[in-house]
Amino acid sequence: MEQLNPTISKPEVKRQLGYQEHTVSNPQIEELITEAINEAQEIIKPRGNYLRFENITIQADKLSLGQNDLSFYSQDIAELLANQKQVVILAVTIGPQLEERVNQLFADDQLTKATILDAVGSIAVEETANKLQTQIEAEAEEIGLPSLTMRYSPGYGDLDLDIQPQLLKLVQGQELGIKCNDSFLLIPQKSITALIGLGTEESTVQPQCDFDCANCDYDTCIYK
Amino acid sequence: MNRFLERLEEEILVLDGAMGTELHNKGLEVGECPEKLNLDQPEIVQSVHQSYVEAGSDIIQTNTFGGTRIKLNEYDLGNQVKEINTQAVKLAQGAAKEDTLVAASMGPTGKLIEPMGDFPFQAAYTAFAEQAQILEAAGVDLINIETMTDLQEARAALIAVKETTDLPVICHLTYEDSLKTMTGTDPVTAIEVLDAIGADVIGANCSMGPEGLLEVIQKMNQDTSARLSVEPNAGLPELDENNETIFPMQAQEMVSYAPQFIAAGINVIGGCCGSTPEYIRQLQDKVKGLKPQPKEKDSTTVLASRSQRVTISDQHPTRMIGERINPSGRDKFSEQLKNGSLELVSTEASKQAQAGADILDVNMGVPEVDQAQLMKQAVTTVQNATDLPITIDTTNQEALEAGLQNVVGKPLINSVTGEDSSLNKVLPLAKKYGAAVLGLTLDEDGIPDTAQQRLEVAKKIVATAEDYGISKENILIDTLTLAASAEQEKVLETIKAIRLIKEELGLATVLGVSNISYGLPERHQVNTSFLAMAIEAGLNAPIMDPTDENMKSALLASDFLVNRDPAGSRYLDEFAGQEDNSKPEETTTAQEDESQDPLDKIHATVLNGDQENILNHIELALENYPALDIINEGLIPGIKEVGDKYDEGTYFLPQLMMAAEVMKKAFSKLRPILEEQQSQESAGKIIMATVKGDVHDIGKNIVKVMLENNGFAIVDLGKDVSNDQIISSALDENADIICLSALMTTTMPRMKEITQKLKEVGPDIKVMVGGAVVTEEYANNIGAHYSDNAVQAVKKAQKLV
Numbered sequence A: 001m002e003q004l005n006p007t008i009s010k011p012e013v014k015r016q017l018g019y020q021e022h023t024v025s026n027p028q029i030e031e032l033i034t035e036a037i038n039e040a041q042e043i044i045k046p047r048g049n050y051l052r053f054e055n056i057t058i059q060a061d062k063l064s065l066g067q068n069d070l071s072f073y074s075q076d077i078a079e080l081l082a083n084q085k086q087v088v089i090l091a092v093t094i095g096p097q098l099e100e101r102v103n104q105l106f107a108d109d110q111l112t113k114a115t116i117l118d119a120v121g122s123i124a125v126e127e128t129a130n131k132l133q134t135q136i137e138a139e140a141e142e143i144g145l146p147s148l149t150m151r152y153s154p155g156y157g158d159l160d161l162d163i164q165p166q167l168l169k170l171v172q173g174q175e176l177g178i179k180c181n182d183s184f185l186l187i188p189q190k191s192i193t194a195l196i197g198l199g200t201e202e203s204t205v206q207p208q209c210d211f212d213c214a215n216c217d218y219d220t221c222i223y224k
Numbered sequence B: 001m002n003r004f005l006e007r008l009e010e011e012i013l014v015l016d017g018a019m020g021t022e023l024h025n026k027g028l029e030v031g032e033c034p035e036k037l038n039l040d041q042p043e044i045v046q047s048v049h050q051s052y053v054e055a056g057s058d059i060i061q062t063n064t065f066g067g068t069r070i071k072l073n074e075y076d077l078g079n080q081v082k083e084i085n086t087q088a089v090k091l092a093q094g095a096a097k098e099d100t101l102v103a104a105s106m107g108p109t110g111k112l113i114e115p116m117g118d119f120p121f122q123a124a125y126t127a128f129a130e131q132a133q134i135l136e137a138a139g140v141d142l143i144n145i146e147t148m149t150d151l152q153e154a155r156a157a158l159i160a161v162k163e164t165t166d167l168p169v170i171c172h173l174t175y176e177d178s179l180k181t182m183t184g185t186d187p188v189t190a191i192e193v194l195d196a197i198g199a200d201v202i203g204a205n206c207s208m209g210p211e212g213l214l215e216v217i218q219k220m221n222q223d224t225s226a227r228l229s230v231e232p233n234a235g236l237p238e239l240d241e242n243n244e245t246i247f248p249m250q251a252q253e254m255v256s257y258a259p260q261f262i263a264a265g266i267n268v269i270g271g272c273c274g275s276t277p278e279y280i281r282q283l284q285d286k287v288k289g290l291k292p293q294p295k296e297k298d299s300t301t302v303l304a305s306r307s308q309r310v311t312i313s314d315q316h317p318t319r320m321i322g323e324r325i326n327p328s329g330r331d332k333f334s335e336q337l338k339n340g341s342l343e344l345v346s347t348e349a350s351k352q353a354q355a356g357a358d359i360l361d362v363n364m365g366v367p368e369v370d371q372a373q374l375m376k377q378a379v380t381t382v383q384n385a386t387d388l389p390i391t392i393d394t395t396n397q398e399a400l401e402a403g404l405q406n407v408v409g410k411p412l413i414n415s416v417t418g419e420d421s422s423l424n425k426v427l428p429l430a431k432k433y434g435a436a437v438l439g440l441t442l443d444e445d446g447i448p449d450t451a452q453q454r455l456e457v458a459k460k461i462v463a464t465a466e467d468y469g470i471s472k473e474n475i476l477i478d479t480l481t482l483a484a485s486a487e488q489e490k491v492l493e494t495i496k497a498i499r500l501i502k503e504e505l506g507l508a509t510v511l512g513v514s515n516i517s518y519g520l521p522e523r524h525q526v527n528t529s530f531l532a533m534a535i536e537a538g539l540n541a542p543i544m545d546p547t548d549e550n551m552k553s554a555l556l557a558s559d560f561l562v563n564r565d566p567a568g569s570r571y572l573d574e575f576a577g578q579e580d581n582s583k584p585e586e587t588t589t590a591q592e593d594e595s596q597d598p599l600d601k602i603h604a605t606v607l608n609g610d611q612e613n614i615l616n617h618i619e620l621a622l623e624n625y626p627a628l629d630i631i632n633e634g635l636i637p638g639i640k641e642v643g644d645k646y647d648e649g650t651y652f653l654p655q656l657m658m659a660a661e662v663m664k665k666a667f668s669k670l671r672p673i674l675e676e677q678q679s680q681e682s683a684g685k686i687i688m689a690t691v692k693g694d695v696h697d698i699g700k701n702i703v704k705v706m707l708e709n710n711g712f713a714i715v716d717l718g719k720d721v722s723n724d725q726i727i728s729s730a731l732d733e734n735a736d737i738i739c740l741s742a743l744m745t746t747t748m749p750r751m752k753e754i755t756q757k758l759k760e761v762g763p764d765i766k767v768m769v770g771g772a773v774v775t776e777e778y779a780n781n782i783g784a785h786y787s788d789n790a791v792q793a794v795k796k797a798q799k800l801v
Helices: A012-014 A029-043 A077-081 A097-107 A110-144 A161-170 B003-010 B018-025 B034-040 B044-055 B069-073 B076-095 B121-138 B151-164 B187-199 B209-222 B252-255 B258-263 B277-287 B332-339 B341-354 B371-385 B397-408 B420-432 B451-467 B489-507 B523-536 B547-559 B566-575 B584-593 B598-608 B612-623 B627-649 B653-677 B697-708 B723-732 B747-761 B776-782 B790-800
Strands: A047-052 A054-061 A062-065 A070-073 A087-092 A191-199 B059-062 B101-105 B142-148 B169-173 B201-205 B226-229 B266-269 B301-304 B310-314 B321-325 B360-361 B392-393 B410-418 B436-440 B477-480 B508-512 B540-542 B684-691 B713-716 B738-743 B766-770
Touching: A012 A029, A012 A110, A012 B371, A029 A062, A029 A097, A029 B341, A029 B653, A029 B766, A047 A110, A047 B101, A047 B301, A047 B612, A054 B584, A062 A077, A070 A161, A077 B151, A077 B723, A087 A110, A087 A161, A097 B151, A110 B653, B003 B101, B003 B169, B018 B034, B034 B044, B034 B076, B044 B059, B044 B076, B044 B121, B044 B277, B059 B076, B069 B121, B076 B101, B076 B121, B076 B436, B101 B121, B101 B697, B121 B151, B121 B258, B151 B169, B151 B187, B169 B187, B187 B201, B187 B209, B187 B301, B187 B310, B187 B321, B187 B360, B201 B209, B201 B266, B209 B226, B226 B410, B252 B277, B258 B266, B258 B277, B258 B301, B258 B436, B301 B436, B310 B540, B310 B684, B332 B341, B341 B371, B360 B371, B371 B392, B371 B397, B392 B397, B392 B523, B410 B451, B410 B547, B420 B436, B420 B451, B436 B451, B451 B477, B451 B489, B489 B523, B508 B627, B523 B547, B540 B547, B547 B566, B584 B723, B598 B627, B598 B653, B612 B627, B612 B653, B627 B653, B627 B697, B627 B790, B684 B697, B697 B713, B697 B738, B697 B790, B723 B747, B738 B747, B738 B790, B766 B776, B766 B790
Parallel strands: B059 B101, B101 B142, B142 B169, B169 B201, B201 B226, B226 B266, B321 B360, B321 B540, B360 B392, B392 B410, B410 B436, B436 B477, B477 B508, B508 B540, B684 B713, B684 B738, B738 B766
Antiparallel strands: A047 A087, A054 A062, A062 A070, A087 A191, B301 B310
């Protein structure tokens, strides 16, 4: 897999920590955040993998991907993939090192550092997924399917978490160092699995609308 | 003069209302391309235009919001960009009356531009330029850029329109409840950046309805002479009983905000999502005959980053331009940059910001590298590391343009000289990208000997810049420092030139200071004296090393002496805490201690998250107060105030945690004393756990710390804890409350099970629940209590015991 090293944006980290318009930060905090970003860059081991299936079979809410490599029930995914030609499943992680360090910091009562580093980790794994998605976009472009749907993760809508073990098996989660526990939560915690549909035209399926338009990624919405 | 600009001076111009919602009402399906209707069902689009013309719109807008090639490509319509946009203009013109103006709507591409996203600035620019030129050729009167959520995309669109057409342009951004755009720009910063690029009217549209937008417009108007525009939506959309989207606000209510908008300084008003022809009719009735507020030209020099502005003037503190992002004379730095590593760029940016730099100079003068590429990476790195405005320091034109494209905000170009070749190369770029420019007083004949001659060069730079349409406040002048060891007699000419620039031109001044001591021993002695002299003469922004304590002290002292530091508050902030060696030590400490009650001090220490001093303060307080009073009257009120500040958003999570660390330290000192006196009172006993199967415990840990600090006794069972273990501990410990955390829908049912079981075995024990997926509704359903952050959890727990 090519370079997945995420660029961790400081403003994103601050937002993750609750920074708003009228929040007043201070130099000490700014320094701690910068240090945490630098430390994270040192210790995280971003890895990821994806797998593309050329076949999607949908019957009502039953889906089958590839040569029945993955089958499951989800009305939301059935809608997401309704007009898509192919589908990609992906997994990324930044490794266990960062969260081990966060736990250690908490244990040492270094609460501020722990909280900040945890937020940095959340941004880092999202960015790692974005990096991987860039590679997927490039491949999709090459095969003439330039439109990607949103990245849909288990736990979203009616896509149950219990699909995690199958997803991990397909994208070789074990090799990436990603497992899941009995409640189907990913370990390391800073990991993501997701599905993306590939097609020739923009998917019209949107995530359930909460009308938080300014924050919405769904950019083909008619409510300009 | 364009008829739009002409009328803008005299009238409040009324735009039209929503296009999207109206088309939707006429049958457009969600997910269809609204612009395609221009070709497929032109009569529908034209009927919307007609309804707005009849309602009295002075300006109607073409159905081209998503009409860039990039956006149309999402529907495979990119190759019809010309037909779709041209046809849209025809439809609007067909509906227009003779005096109706036709504005072309231009909206976002849907891509996030670098540096925040990965879509190249140039690609967005090209798409906007293409659309704008088609619209101009089709005959629109002006362009209206709308609903931009990222300042960088707004820049791309605005620069494209200004550069490739002669049309006037309105530029609207969309703000969130925080009064910032999605990518963190506040209205005042936005206006600075867009005004510098040359927007004729600047505004806000969509998002939070008229009430929120009024606040945005009021903020904008405080600090600008720019003309303003607003397009509110009809409140936030709701779903009705048939699951149809409706906008709740009626025309009459929306129109009631119009007088306030006019008082807040708008020149143009319309409507966004959910606004109707009826609204426009009532709006026109309301504003007819009203005149816009007069605007006064504001001529202060301002630079901006994505999220903050720095004003440079004689009424403001002297600004430090940090010089350390510069590899010249630093082998390790050069080597790193050649190898493509920007680590030192990032470190130097943070270090200087930390030291108090106001602006950062970025110089990537390394031989044998792609200067443009390196400059682009460097400005991106600096913007990720800090929120400070940037000075692009290069003589390479490609590098300059790459820097200008990728700096989000209003940068300073370092530099242009009085040479024609330099002026003609740099000034067009400054104009195009809305940058300020630093003029060096040298020309084809080199650096003039006298101050008077340097003033002449400065005048030439100003005159040429004004010819290019760059106004005076966007020009800063550097009168050039020469090494005193070589040309001692010219030192005072540099100082005199600053004075002349101030008196004759009134411009902001910049000076690279440290060159003065080149070749001398003890350079800082000369540097600090020279800096003080220059500030006295009127220097506004030295280029210097902010991490050099000597220089920073000289700057603060000088600012105090020349009265740019009212009441010496910055000087005192920096130095008042330090021991003054000239006084006997005891006197100072004694005075300081008497001046403030020890409990107030402890309160302040918690508020400031000051770990270093908390134990000292506690020890001092213990001389006069019992431990319990220190807790109840010093620490607890302190952490309460921190909690309030967190609630209102003045503090964010790091401050909450810093205060928590101070509390922990204080308790570690006080707890043994309390135990000895047996006066320990607990606010209540709480069992905490993340439920079985769930491994996420960051949120729980934060809540725990806050509860502890507010006097609760906590038993933390950790994560992945079974129902039985949680319940039996609660019974054993005689707990008042069980706090449960769950992050996922799969583990959330444990909360319900525990709550139900408790009804049988421990009905007096209250259950509090929280976590990403947990809602108040869920908590109510299972008979538990909910809070959505750590501060709320404390308040809830206090109520429950």
